[in-house]
Amino acid sequence: MLETKRRVIGQMIICQGCCCGATQKERPAVPANWLKEEWRKRGLLKRFQLTVSGCVGPCDIPNVVVVNSQTGSQWLGHITEFNQYRSLLEWAVRSVGAGHLLELPREFKDHLMEPWR
Ligand code: FES
Numbered sequence: 001m002l003e004t005k006r007r008v009i010g011q012m013i014i015c016q017g018c019c020c021g022a023t024q025k026e027r028p029a030v031p032a033n034w035l036k037e038e039w040r041k042r043g044l045l046k047r048f049q050l051t052v053s054g055c056v057g058p059c060d061i062p063n064v065v066v067v068n069s070q071t072g073s074q075w076l077g078h079i080t081e082f083n084q085y086r087s088l089l090e091w092a093v094r095s096v097g098a099g100h101l102l103e104l105p106r107e108f109k110d111h112l113m114e115p116w117r
Contacts, residue, residue: 008049010069010101012092014085017055020063027062028080038089047096058115069101076104076111084108 014032015021021030032052039050056064061077065088079085087105095102104112 006046006049008047009095009099010067011049011051012088013051013053013056013066013068015054015056015062015064015066016052017059019055019059022062029082030063031082031085035085035089039092042089042093044092044096048092058113061113067101067104071101074104075113075115076108077113078111084111 014030014035016030016032019025019027021027021032023029030052035050036052039045039048044050056066058064058075058077063077063079065076065079067074067076079088084107087107091102091105
């Protein structure tokens with residue numbers, strides 16, 4: 001098996017595609033540049049992968065965020081408020097501090113979704 005030198009505890013995929021963040025279609029914004037900047041300022045880059053992606057699929061539930069880790073994937077939808085992205089950032093900071101992904105904050109319980117059927 002191939003082994004990477006990168007040691008990340010997880011990856012956060014922020015969807016910014018044809019629907020998520022498509023403010024020209026009156027969809028809620030995705031603060032992708034703010035997140036990238038905070039990821040850098042807060043020293044997360046080497047420990048928690050941040051990926052701003054094109055469409056990841058479930059466009060009917062924008063905005064979508066996917067969290068991948070050794071234990072699997074968690075898909076979130078309707079991440080429409082700036083404060084939710086801020087909360088995900090703070091959670092990522094705490095997780096990196098702990099050395100592993102912590103449980104997602106409770107506020108995201110109703111945002112979890114199952115994309116596979
Ligand atoms: S644009 Fe985000 S799921 Fe399609």
